[in-house]
Amino acid sequence: MRSLLLLALFLCSIAVYGQAPYILPGTMTDDIADRWDILYGTEDSYFASQRNTARDAITERAYQLLLNENLSTLDRSDVRYIIADNNEYQASDFGLSYTSSEHIKIYDSTSVFYSIESLDGDNPLQISTARQPILKYFYKSDANFFEVDTDNFSLRANPILHLSFGNGVDDPNTIFQNTRGAEIRGRIDDKIYFYTNIHENQRRFNNYIERRIENLKAIPGNGLYKSFQSTVVDQINGYDYLNSQAYAGINATESVAIEFGHGKHFIGNGVRSLLTSDYGQNYFYLKFNTRIWKFNYQNLFAELSPVSARQNPGDRLLPKKYMAQHYLSFKPTKNIELGIFEAIVFSRENTFEFQYLNPIILYRTVEQFLDSPDNALVGLNGKWNIKNRFQIYGQLILDEFKLDELRSGNGWWANKYGIQLGAKYINVAGIDHLDLQVEYNVVRPYTYAHRDSLMSFSDISTASFSHYNQPLAHPLGANFTELLVDIRYQPIQRLFIRSRIISGMYGQDIDGSNFGGNILIKTGLREFDFGNEIGQGVNTTLMSLSLDVSYQFAHNYFIDINALYRNADAALDDLDIVTQYVGFGLRANIGRANLDY
Numbered sequence: 001m002r003s004l005l006l007l008a009l010f011l012c013s014i015a016v017y018g019q020a021p022y023i024l025p026g027t028m029t030d031d032i033a034d035r036w037d038i039l040y041g042t043e044d045s046y047f048a049s050q051r052n053t054a055r056d057a058i059t060e061r062a063y064q065l066l067l068n069e070n071l072s073t074l075d076r077s078d079v080r081y082i083i084a085d086n087n088e089y090q091a092s093d094f095g096l097s098y099t100s101s102e103h104i105k106i107y108d109s110t111s112v113f114y115s116i117e118s119l120d121g122d123n124p125l126q127i128s129t130a131r132q133p134i135l136k137y138f139y140k141s142d143a144n145f146f147e148v149d150t151d152n153f154s155l156r157a158n159p160i161l162h163l164s165f166g167n168g169v170d171d172p173n174t175i176f177q178n179t180r181g182a183e184i185r186g187r188i189d190d191k192i193y194f195y196t197n198i199h200e201n202q203r204r205f206n207n208y209i210e211r212r213i214e215n216l217k218a219i220p221g222n223g224l225y226k227s228f229q230s231t232v233v234d235q236i237n238g239y240d241y242l243n244s245q246a247y248a249g250i251n252a253t254e255s256v257a258i259e260f261g262h263g264k265h266f267i268g269n270g271v272r273s274l275l276t277s278d279y280g281q282n283y284f285y286l287k288f289n290t291r292i293w294k295f296n297y298q299n300l301f302a303e304l305s306p307v308s309a310r311q312n313p314g315d316r317l318l319p320k321k322y323m324a325q326h327y328l329s330f331k332p333t334k335n336i337e338l339g340i341f342e343a344i345v346f347s348r349e350n351t352f353e354f355q356y357l358n359p360i361i362l363y364r365t366v367e368q369f370l371d372s373p374d375n376a377l378v379g380l381n382g383k384w385n386i387k388n389r390f391q392i393y394g395q396l397i398l399d400e401f402k403l404d405e406l407r408s409g410n411g412w413w414a415n416k417y418g419i420q421l422g423a424k425y426i427n428v429a430g431i432d433h434l435d436l437q438v439e440y441n442v443v444r445p446y447t448y449a450h451r452d453s454l455m456s457f458s459d460i461s462t463a464s465f466s467h468y469n470q471p472l473a474h475p476l477g478a479n480f481t482e483l484l485v486d487i488r489y490q491p492i493q494r495l496f497i498r499s500r501i502i503s504g505m506y507g508q509d510i511d512g513s514n515f516g517g518n519i520l521i522k523t524g525l526r527e528f529d530f531g532n533e534i535g536q537g538v539n540t541t542l543m544s545l546s547l548d549v550s551y552q553f554a555h556n557y558f559i560d561i562n563a564l565y566r567n568a569d570a571a572l573d574d575l576d577i578v579t580q581y582v583g584f585g586l587r588a589n590i591g592r593a594n595l596d597y
Contacts, residue, residue, distance in 0.1 A: 020056035021195035026591025051266035142555040155186035166583020196246035204238030217310035218469040269393040280470030304467040324356035339381035347463035375450040375463035395420040418443035433490035445479040445516025479517035480506035502544040507537030560585040
């Protein structure tokens with residue numbers, strides 16, 4: 001990776017044009033951005049399939065919507081929320097000016113309206129969020145615990161808190177989460193942007209996640225962990241772990257951006273992604289993003305780990321593997337977005353292949369130059385917004401296949417592919433802020449897996465599409481079908497209700513078997529070459545229903561009530577698992593992570 005570092009430092013010395021930190025997934029801002037993309041359309045420069053949406057992009061959209069007098073009360077509330085949440089930006093930062101605005105009315109958080117002249121005099125399109133600070137320095141605005149603004153520097157710092165507890169039926173242990181941390185974001189000279197968060201956790205999960213941790217030796221979305229036992233209450237036990245995300249970015253030109261850090265990425269418009277998702281642990285990466293006309297081109301180089309720390313006893317260095325990935329998006333119209341995806345995971349332990357640094361070549365051709373040792377994946381992504389109310393989206397991932405074998409229908413093991421189809425309906429039946437999403441995912445056995453094994457772990461694949469024993473795409477890995485229904489409703493300004501229904505079927509691998517569900521196992525250990533079908537192995541059917549209710553009592557501070565019923569019915573009775581859970585929580589400046597598997 002040394003050459004990547006030198007290249008990044010060289011490009012960072014070039015004059016740049018400002019950028020911004022990202023919206024975090026699962027947050028209120030992320031949901032608003034998704035709604036606005038469908039309801040109001042977006043500019044050619046906004047690409048919704050790359051979910052690391054910059055804060056300045058959604059803030060600019062909010063200022064544009066200030067002029068829309070047809071917004072509902074809840075939509076006006078969303079506009080104000082976005083501007084308040086990103087109060088380091090003003091309308092003038094986006095070159096927006098308005099000369100005929102005396103009739104426009106702006107609504108505050110209580111839905112009281114004002115004429116535009118009564119707001120902030122010299123800059124009427126900046127909605128004031130000023131308040132009497134605490135101890136002169138803290139909470140100068142509703143949105144930020146601490147903030148600094150000078151001519152060439154802005155900084156926002158906020159606490160992170162997630163406290164929850166509950167009980168599962170037939171589970172003697174208390175299900176709880178105790179997360180504390182902080183996040184900091186900022187800009188320097190309107191040229192450099194940075195973001196970091198860190199959080200310390202003690203947590204116990206529902207029974208089906210506990211089983212997953214036991215099997216894969218990894219906590220979903222996290223890294224190293226140790227056991228935790230309360231010294232006060234015997235029933236309080238679980239895991240203790242620390243995690244952090246951090247990156248710094250800069251624009252080499254107005255069209256080319258460079259970013260360097262630890263984090264994760266998401267490509268697609270669905271709840272899941274079959275191309276790249278943010279389900280797993282953060283990883284070390286270098287990213288180049290080029291935005292020209294109706295095109296956006298992302299190059300990503302990442303350092304991954306093929307195993308978790310629990311499989312690597314002592315303080316030994318984890319083995320490494322590397323990935324190169326690019327994704328090209330095209331927007332022929334503001335309502336249609338099409339994308340082409342390609343990724344290579346190197347089948348070489350602790351070795352980076354420099355030929356993949358070529359940013360514009362097809363990686364599959366480079367892999368052929370090298371005699372095809374690596375795991376190559378190609379894919380498509382697309383979405384179409386219809387009548388400012390609906391969205392149709394989908395993905396196709398191709399890992400490996402032969403057309404003749406595919407046509408024969410004989411279940412050849414290497415016909416490895418996945419398909420996603422989905423639809424969104426905004427303001428269902430004319431009910432404001434009632435949104436519906438339906439999604440279907442199917443992935444063939446052995447997709448994302450690869451043949452070569454690690455030197456120290458003979459049964460584990462070097463080049464599977466995974467990191468730290470966690471899939472880089474769908475959390476189930478492969479060998480499954482899934483139908484998912486997601487319902488969001490905001491009946492009043494501060495109340496949010498979300499329900500998710502999942503019906504799925506998948507095949508489990510146990511006792512050293514490899515029927516194609518566990519992508520970590522090398523494909524050379526497969527059970528048979530032909531006759532493979534989805535759900536083979538220990539066939540398991542899943543039905544899950546969750547309900548989350550959140551009330552925002554202060555900016556980005558939420559009280560939560562959560563309920564879950566989940567039934568995984570396996571062909572082997574010992575693998576059946578039923579979950580019934582009710583819990584309560586308090587969150588500050590953090591989204592909810594829906595761990596369905």
